[in-house]
Amino acid sequence: MEWETVIGLEIHAQLRTKSKIFSGAATEYGAEPNTQxxxxxxxxxxxxxxxxxxxxxxxxxxxxxxxxxxxxxxVFARKNYFYPDLPKxxxxxxxxLPIVGKGHIEVQLEDGTFKRINITxxxxxxxxxxxxxxxxxGLSGIDLNRAGTxxxxxxxxxxxxxxxxxxxxxxxxxxLVRYLEICDGNMQEGSFRxxxxxxxxxxxxxxxxTRCELKNINSFRYVERAINYExxxxxxxxxxxxxxxxxxxxxxxxxxxxxxxxxxxxxxDYRYFPDPDLLPLVVTNSMILAVQDDMPExxxxxxxxxxxxxxxxxxxADLLVTSRALAMYFETVVKESKAQPKLTxxxxxxxxxxxxxxxxxxxxxxxxxTTQLAKLLQRIEDNTISGKIxxxxxxxxWNNEGDVDEIIDKQGLKQxxxxxxxxxxxxxxxxxxxxQVADYRSGKDKLFGFFVGQAMKASGGKLNPQQLxxxxxxxxxx
Amino acid sequence: MVYKTxxxxxxxxxxxxxxxxxxxxxxxxxxxxxxxSLNSFITVTADQALAExxxxxxxxxxxxxxxxxxxxxxxxxxxxxxGVKTSCGSKMLDNYISxxxxxxxxxxxxxxxxxxxxxxxxxxxxxxxxxxxxxGPVKNPWNLETVxxxxxxxxxxxxxxxxxxxxxxxxxxxxxxxxxxxxxxxGLKPTYGRVSRxxxxxxxxxxxxxxxxxxxxxxxxxxxxxxxxxxxxxSTSIDYPVPDxxxxxxxxxxxxRIGLPKEFFGAGLEKGxxxxxxxxxxxxxxxxxxIHEISLPHSALSIPAYYVIAPAECSSNLARYDGVRFGxxxxxxxxxxxxxxxxxxxxxxxxxTRRIMIGxxxxxxxxxxxYYLKAxxxxxxxxxxxxxxxxxxDVIMGPTSPTPxxxxxxxxxxxxxxxxxxxxxxxxxxxxxxxxxxxxxxxSDLPVGLQLIGDIFQEPRLLNIAHSxxxxxxxxxxxxxxx
Numbered sequence: 001m002e003w004e005t006v007i008g009l010e011i012h013a014q015l016r017t018k019s020k021i022f023s024g025a026a027t028e029y030g031a032e033p034n035t036q037x038x039x040x041x042x043x044x045x046x047x048x049x050x051x052x053x054x055x056x057x058x059x060x061x062x063x064x065x066x067x068x069x070x071x072x073x074x075v076f077a078r079k080n081y082f083y084p085d086l087p088k089x090x091x092x093x094x095x096x097l098p099i100v101g102k103g104h105i106e107v108q109l110e111d112g113t114f115k116r117i118n119i120t121x122x123x124x125x126x127x128x129x130x131x132x133x134x135x136x137x138g139l140s141g142i143d144l145n146r147a148g149t150x151x152x153x154x155x156x157x158x159x160x161x162x163x164x165x166x167x168x169x170x171x172x173x174x175x176l177v178r179y180l181e182i183c184d185g186n187m188q189e190g191s192f193r194x195x196x197x198x199x200x201x202x203x204x205x206x207x208x209x210t211r212c213e214l215k216n217i218n219s220f221r222y223v224e225r226a227i228n229y230e231x232x233x234x235x236x237x238x239x240x241x242x243x244x245x246x247x248x249x250x251x252x253x254x255x256x257x258x259x260x261x262x263x264x265x266x267x268x269d270y271r272y273f274p275d276p277d278l279l280p281l282v283v284t285n286s287m288i289l290a291v292q293d294d295m296p297e298x299x300x301x302x303x304x305x306x307x308x309x310x311x312x313x314x315x316x317a318d319l320l321v322t323s324r325a326l327a328m329y330f331e332t333v334v335k336e337s338k339a340q341p342k343l344t345x346x347x348x349x350x351x352x353x354x355x356x357x358x359x360x361x362x363x364x365x366x367x368x369x370t371t372q373l374a375k376l377l378q379r380i381e382d383n384t385i386s387g388k389i390x391x392x393x394x395x396x397x398w399n400n401e402g403d404v405d406e407i408i409d410k411q412g413l414k415q416x417x418x419x420x421x422x423x424x425x426x427x428x429x430x431x432x433x434x435x436q437v438a439d440y441r442s443g444k445d446k447l448f449g450f451f452v453g454q455a456m457k458a459s460g461g462k463l464n465p466q467q468l469x470x471x472x473x474x475x476x477x478x
Numbered sequence: 479m480v481y482k483t484x485x486x487x488x489x490x491x492x493x494x495x496x497x498x499x500x501x502x503x504x505x506x507x508x509x510x511x512x513x514x515s516l517n518s519f520i521t522v523t524a525d526q527a528l529a530e531x532x533x534x535x536x537x538x539x540x541x542x543x544x545x546x547x548x549x550x551x552x553x554x555x556x557x558x559x560x561g562v563k564t565s566c567g568s569k570m571l572d573n574y575i576s577x578x579x580x581x582x583x584x585x586x587x588x589x590x591x592x593x594x595x596x597x598x599x600x601x602x603x604x605x606x607x608x609x610x611x612x613x614g615p616v617k618n619p620w621n622l623e624t625v626x627x628x629x630x631x632x633x634x635x636x637x638x639x640x641x642x643x644x645x646x647x648x649x650x651x652x653x654x655x656x657x658x659x660x661x662x663x664x665g666l667k668p669t670y671g672r673v674s675r676x677x678x679x680x681x682x683x684x685x686x687x688x689x690x691x692x693x694x695x696x697x698x699x700x701x702x703x704x705x706x707x708x709x710x711x712x713s714t715s716i717d718y719p720v721p722d723x724x725x726x727x728x729x730x731x732x733x734x735r736i737g738l739p740k741e742f743f744g745a746g747l748e749k750g751x752x753x754x755x756x757x758x759x760x761x762x763x764x765x766x767x768x769i770h771e772i773s774l775p776h777s778a779l780s781i782p783a784y785y786v787i788a789p790a791e792c793s794s795n796l797a798r799y800d801g802v803r804f805g806x807x808x809x810x811x812x813x814x815x816x817x818x819x820x821x822x823x824x825x826x827x828x829x830x831t832r833r834i835m836i837g838x839x840x841x842x843x844x845x846x847x848x849y850y851l852k853a854x855x856x857x858x859x860x861x862x863x864x865x866x867x868x869x870x871x872d873v874i875m876g877p878t879s880p881t882p883x884x885x886x887x888x889x890x891x892x893x894x895x896x897x898x899x900x901x902x903x904x905x906x907x908x909x910x911x912x913x914x915x916x917x918x919x920x921x922s923d924l925p926v927g928l929q930l931i932g933d934i935f936q937e938p939r940l941l942n943i944a945h946s947x948x949x950x951x952x953x954x955x956x957x958x959x960x961x
Binding site for chain 1: 796800802
């Protein structure tokens with residue numbers, strides 16, 4: 001039996017504002033519990049919400065980033081339910097009229113092809129607080145620091161057909177919100193999280209299967225694993241003659257399984273209605289135009305430009321545009337060094353990225369500044385050092401041992417380009433190794449590498465490789 | 479001295495005929511003496527009042543006094559007052575001390591008024607007789623066996639009995655105008671959005687509006703000069719220029735077009751009340767006004783629409799009283815559900831519970847369109863009725879309440895008949911318009927109120943119309959026997 005998987009994602013991106021969506025309290029992560037909750041967040045009697053205008057600009061930015069319609073009028077509604085970490089007894093969200101309407105994003109799949117994923121809507125809402133069930137001796141602790149933090153909920157169409165596609169989409173949105181600087185994308189801290197709606201159907205079916213909503217998947221890896229587990233589960237239920245019932249399921253990363261959280265029958269009736277404390281949100285054309293002026297180049301556009309402007313391969317361009325900071329680092333180095341873009345890309349994606357990963361650092365935290373890397377590339381291109389020696393220099397730069405030229409000088413790494421000096425070294429090596437010379441001359445071409453190695457060893461790797469090759473060939477030819 | 483208006487007291491304070499401390503003490507003494515029988519205050523802040531009065535006198539000595547500096551004043555217990563119990567008439571908040579001041583409270587503090595205390599009210603402002611208060615009913619000073627009206631009954635009775643020169647009220651369906659009418663004082667419900675709702679505990683957010691209650695239109699104008707205005711903390715408050723409400727009080731009544739809606743003079747209106755209202759309208763004719771019969775065809779639908787919208791909003795607004803962070807919490811809850819259920823059923827009285835249940839039902843999946851959406855459509859029609867009427871008239875007049883004050887307990891078992899006592903006031907809230915009630919005579923020794931309804935932001939005109947009547951009548955100067 002051929003099965004098809006159908007997936008839609010609901011992504012919650014926490015907007016990077018200084019203060020909350022409806023109050024002046026700070027949103028910073030990691031503060032002492034309940035120190036960042038004011039009277040409004042605590043829902044004291046008489047308080048009223050006032051919309052933070054920054055969140056509106058951020059939502060518009062996202063809307064423009066996915067070519068979506070921005071609603072001229074959207075409405076905040078109350079989603080009513082009781083929970084201790086929801087102080088008002090309702091969450092202010094948008095229901096019937098969201099600020100961002102239909103849009104789409106191009107997502108690159110593993111085989112390099114692109115697929116368009118449609119976005120149904122994106123709406124603004126406030127986050128709830130946190131309930132802490134451990135360390136309270138059977139009781140629960142409530143931390144309301146997060147209550148009222150602005151969220152943008154991004155809802156996709158059920159356009160994805162595999163867990164890998166879902167991850168690719170999630171990554172594309174993740175990269176976009178960071179490019180737009182509206183969300184820090186930190187999944188561990190929960191500022192970027194997603195729920196997945198998963199169903200399966202026989203390939204011949206035109207109707208969608210019954211879906212289950214998976215909650216609590218807070219990393220790219222877990223998204224893939226949770227969906228794959230759920231797909232397997234649903235198929236085996238149906239193949240065993242059972243039916244899938246619509247429900248919300250929780251993903252347990254430790255056991256790598258999903259389990260029932262609540263069934264459809266247990267689902268809350270949220271009794272949505274327009275929040276009478278907030279007027280309809282009106283977005284004017286001039287607001288949209290102002291945001292448009294402020295829009296950065298998006299990952300897709302940047303990728304295209306990198307390929308044409310710098311003659312990079314699609315592979316290199318893709319890697320470089322994963323984050324705005326990385327792309328900016330690349331462009332700055334190219335500009336400062338006037339080195340070949342390909343060489344620059346290789347260094348950034350190779351040695352620099354490797355070192356950063358090992359040290360668990362972000363490009364913005366790189367100990368090697370763009371000016372330093374640019375200088376290093378200049379020294380390669382002007383033949384002061386060879387590419388191989390450059391790795392030694394880079395290591396010293398990474399360890400903060402000083403300026404590129406200083407390191408080259410101090411460690412005596414300057415490449416030998418004086419042909420007289422190279423000639424005498426070559427002559428010495430030929431004189432010292434008569435057997436090998438004889439073998440070479442009798443046809444053992446492979447021994448050429450031996451002579452190169454000897455020369456480099458004797459010089460500490462500082463000989464200009466092209467010059468050495470040429471001279472060696474001449475002298476060995478006799 | 480205590481029988482004087484704010485305008486007169488302000489003069490006396492300015493002319494050093496009396497100090498604010500002395501004046502405050504006189505009112506505190508009266509509260510002490512009379513409020514046991516009236517029950518119009520939930521909290522009396524005597525010490526704080528005297529300290530504030532002392533400050534006011536000092537401010538005056540420095541030459542920094544405004545028109546309200548040193549004037550004793552009362553706040554309805556729905557307005558949050560920092561450091562002072564703010565109960566909203568409910569057991570739920572019997573132990574609640576607000577950590578902040580409502581915008582209205584701040585405004586009056588800044589103006590230099592002296593807070594005598596917090597007045598009694600129907601629980602969470604839900605009621606028309608003050609009988610739903612956790613602190614017991616307020617008695618009407620004109621007849622202690624009758625109700626003071628509600629929900630701002632404490633403010634109305636306290637002003638009527640000269641326990642305070644003025645007080646705040648809030649009006650969701652008539653809660654300023656109806657008790658003002660029943661107690662024989664003046665009360666103004668401003669245009670929705672004119673007075674900040676920040677710190678005014680919400681009942682039905684789209685209808686709630688705070689306003690002043692005093693004896694005269696002139697005093698109300700003085701209070702509006704302090705209360706009105708845009709507040710960045712209230713997204714529904716309107717940024718519209720605030721006039722000096724006293725400057726137009728004496729404008730002429732010549733050519734004023736008064737509309738009398740035929741729907742306000744039909745079945746259910748007590749004869750004595752109708753006669754008093756007709757007599758008042760005759761006075762306006764003498765002043766040069768013209769009378770026009772008009773129609774507000776959807777009036778009959780205002781009560782059903784109100785009793786869907788207000789409970790729907792209240793069911794959500796009152797969800798925060800869950801026993802978790804403040805207010806009443808039941809003893810030894812077994813689990814979360816038990817905590818919610820017992821805290822809420824112990825903390826809320828029957829009328830509040832009834833409205834939460836109605837509202838929850840009206841918003842439920844499958845009923846929302848039939849109730850809430852339909853009620854909103856009716857609201858649109860009612861607004862249109864008024865808008866059409868104001869094409870042809872300047873003010874709409876009629877009774878505030880179909881009857882004078884009724885006996886305590888008379889309607890408590892019959893919520894529908896209780897709801898009907900707001901039949902002439904509710905439409906004004908649904909339309910967001912300003913409305914006033916002023917004393918216009920007596921029937922069986924109980925006061926009758928004349929209601930004035932204006933177009934949006936026409937408060938200056940309403941005050942001018944009310945003041946013109948008070949210049950030629952003396953209903954507003956009467957003192958209930960024994961007070």
